[in-house]
Amino acid sequence: MTAGAVGRGRPRDAEADRAILRAGLELFIERGVEGTSIEQIAKKAGVGKPTVYRRWSGKEELIAAAMETLVADEVQWASSEQIATESPYALVEAAIDGAAAATTTAQYRALVARVFGSAVSHPELMATYWQHYIVPRRKLAAALLERARDLGTVSADTDVEVAIDMMVGAITYRVLQPDPPDTPEMRRYLRAVYRQIGLLPS
Amino acid sequence: MTAGAVGRGRPRDAEADRAILRAGLELFIERGVEGTSIEQIAKKAGVGKPTVYRRWSGKEELIAAAMETLVADEVQWASSEQIATESPYALVEAAIDGAAAATTTAQYRALVARVFGSAVSHPELMATYWQHYIVPRRKLAAALLERARDLGTVSADTDVEVAIDMMVGAITYRVLQPDPPDTPEMRRYLRAVYRQIGLLPS
Structure with a gap:
């Protein structure tokens, strides 16, 4: 990977992270833990499952991070x-x-x-x-x-x-x-x- | 219904009520409101659906009464x-x-x-x-x-x-x-x- 590709990749990664967290929060609120899967989160966020797994090891970790975006942004x-x-x-x-x-x-x-x-x-x-x-x-x-x-x-x-x-x-x-x-x-x-x-x- | 039948019926009614409430509590704890139905409660309690509906108008009322048996018995x-x-x-x-x-x-x-x-x-x-x-x-x-x-x-x-x-x-x-x-x-x-x-x- 060239330095240029890394340079272009970073904002896309941050944008993908935000989309994944937003999708995780919405699915969790709508369906609970048992009704939410990494596959659904990836689909809703418009990314592939590998993109999610590169960043979070499982749905509990992802949902916890997603919850925090709501709490940390507001208070x-x-x-x-x-x-x-x-x-x-x-x-x-x-x-x-x-x-x-x-x-x-x-x-x-x-x-x-x-x-x-x-x-x-x-x-x-x-x-x-x-x-x-x-x-x-x-x-x-x-x-x-x-x-x-x-x-x-x-x-x-x-x-x-x-x-x-x-x-x-x-x-x-x-x-x-x-x-x-x-x-x-x-x-x-x-x-x-x-x-x-x-x-x-x- | 004769007086005798009423006399025999009362203990059976109380017993059925207890079985219904116990079944309602267990199903609610196991499956939540959305996973619990009057039909399942009646089946688990070994009574017909009409027996349940004679006493409770809906599952929320029944589950609320069932919850109370746990709380009121203990404290x-x-x-x-x-x-x-x-x-x-x-x-x-x-x-x-x-x-x-x-x-x-x-x-x-x-x-x-x-x-x-x-x-x-x-x-x-x-x-x-x-x-x-x-x-x-x-x-x-x-x-x-x-x-x-x-x-x-x-x-x-x-x-x-x-x-x-x-x-x-x-x-x-x-x-x-x-x-x-x-x-x-x-x-x-x-x-x-x-x-x-x-x-x-x-």
């Missing part, structure tokens, strides 16, 4: 530097509008239902997503909670891992309930959740 | 009289062993995954279960939280509905995570959740 996460130096209240307040918008789309609700729905029947998907994407974010959330605990707004006996589950669990449970919130209602809801933990002032 | 719920008069700490402490045992079975995990998994694709099931079984229990939980708030252990600015979501959401999220807790670990976890809200002492 701005604080960096560990920001967490170490800025006010936890200010960081949480700055994240609320984006989080409220991201968690009230039909696609987000459908994604949460699919992921939770496959947790027992297809545990590899949750395990892959957890290991690659959730664990690093939980470390940032734990750092934020520990800093707020040092500053005295989160109570001294808070179990950080349990507090993270209470926040994420409330939000994901709320969007699956009948009569799910719209974006302004979710902003109010998120503020109540963070206040309860001590990440926003009373 | 002891405090009455509104107990909530009005007894110590919230004591009521919560008394419920922990049963709740930890009930929420760590393979069947409970599979049920939570199926219910959440069907929330967007089959909203009638969640709506039916919510209206018939969740709303009355949330009223009791709200009464308990309000009493604890009056007594000063739950903070004055707690949003009761949000606090219920944080507790239920944490528990249901935790059991769907990789490496779900065993019963002793769930007892510890539940205590941390209730302490965070103020329903157990620090």
Whole structure:
């Protein structure tokens, strides 16, 4: 392969990756893990199966990466530097509008239902997503909670891992309930959740 | 129908109801809402379809009732009289062993995954279960939280509905995570959740 071919190949690869991830996300939301195959994803994305397999070893890994595109695009996460130096209240307040918008789309609700729905029947998907994407974010959330605990707004006996589950669990449970919130209602809801933990002032 | 036939019929009816609910629960856990039909439930329970339809108008109503048999059999719920008069700490402490045992079975995990998994694709099931079984229990939980708030252990600015979501959401999220807790670990976890809200002492 010539240098020129590599030069032309790179943008095409990135474009193919995006098409594959978009196809994976749509098929997973529409049909679940069991109804989605690498073959269908390749067909929907307009690429050959080898192109998919060069990049992802299996459908769980691909679907986990596809889920992440939806979550990462919509929510701005604080960096560990920001967490170490800025006010936890200010960081949480700055994240609320984006989080409220991201968690009230039909696609987000459908994604949460699919992921939770496959947790027992297809545990590899949750395990892959957890290991690659959730664990690093939980470390940032734990750092934020520990800093707020040092500053005295989160109570001294808070179990950080349990507090993270209470926040994420409330939000994901709320969007699956009948009569799910719209974006302004979710902003109010998120503020109540963070206040309860001590990440926003009373 | 003679009085004698009615007399003989009642125990048989109760037995048929139990068989139908058990069949409905097992099929729902195994195959989800879309993979379960009244016909399959009747066949598995060893009754005719008319017997099922005499009692339940559709599969969502039947599955909701079947889910409730698992939840109601395992967990002891405090009455509104107990909530009005007894110590919230004591009521919560008394419920922990049963709740930890009930929420760590393979069947409970599979049920939570199926219910959440069907929330967007089959909203009638969640709506039916919510209206018939969740709303009355949330009223009791709200009464308990309000009493604890009056007594000063739950903070004055707690949003009761949000606090219920944080507790239920944490528990249901935790059991769907990789490496779900065993019963002793769930007892510890539940205590941390209730302490965070103020329903157990620090």
